[in-house]
Amino acid sequence: MSNRNRGKNTGDEVLFGSGKQLDKLKSAVQDMHYLLSRKYAERAASELVGNHYRLKTRQIQAVRGAAASEFQLRNREAKEVQLQDLEDKIIYLDGFNVLILLESLLSGAYIFEGMDGCFRDLSGVHGTYKKVMQTPASIELVAEFFRKSGAAGLFWIFDKPVSNSGRIKQMILDFAVENDLNWSAGLEFNPDKFLAEGAEIAVSSDAWILDHCKSWFNLIGYLIREEKPAVNLVKIF
Incomplete structure (x- = not known):
């Protein structure tokens, strides 16, 4: 097992750990919302917004993740489903989006709550996925959710061009067999498009997927409320 974490x-403590910085970021999110809505x-x-508030790159990334236009917020809210809506359904999960976010959360990284109620981090795949210490616990959290949801099945979708995507796919399938879970996993060249067009219910916090999918479930929000993991949560709106 790797000794890496996320x-x-x-x-980051300087960028996100003080009240002065958070006040600035909250104002930036409101301004971004105003501009996007127009x-x-x-x-x-x-x-x-970044120039006006003299934000650093990671602060701009956090603001972009948290902000959305009024239309986006209404559209996403209208398509969100609740836990009881998942019973006997097949769920399609944005593999790297969910896994890396959970790994970051369990690693103590800052997690940002957006205006749409979704949670996002500042990590990324950048062409290669590397398993970390928190990977098994992250998969177990998804398993806990799946058992309680009553869903008929769960399909993990990973980016085929990302290095090691085949390995994490196999790890997911092995875990499912060992734990008697009705899970599948697949690799797609364009997982965002696949999830938006081919999934009845998508699990992701990716803004483009949320804007274009048929319906979606806020898995990270559910896990934070129900499983109550320790989380370094930042609310900047």
Whole structure:
């Protein structure tokens, strides 16, 4: 097992750990929401807001993740399903999105609650996925949710171009066999498009997927409420 984890980056305490910084970030999210609601492109809006508040790159990333337009918020809310809606359904899970977010959460990294009620981190795959100490516990959290949901099955979707995606897919399948779970796993060249168009119920906090999918479930929100893991939660709106 790797001794890696996805904890805080050096400097994150300075960027997100003080009241002064959080006040600035909250104002930035509100300004970003205002601009997005008036159809400013996300990149242009984040540049304006970032320059105005003199934000660092990771702060801008957090603001972009937390903000959404009024239309996006209404659209996402209308498509969100609850735990009881999952009974006897097949759920499609955005593998790297969910897994890395849970690994970050369990590693003590900062987790950001967005205006849409979703939770996001500042990690990314960057072409290669590497298992960390918190990977088995993250998969077990998904298993706990699955057992309680009454869902008929769960399909993990991973990015085929990402290095080691085949290995984590096999790890998921092995875990499912060992624990008698009706899970499947697949690799897709464009998992976002697959989840948006091919999934009746998607599990992801990816903004594009939430905007384009048929319906979605807020897994991380559910786990934070129900399983109550220790979480370094930052609310910036």
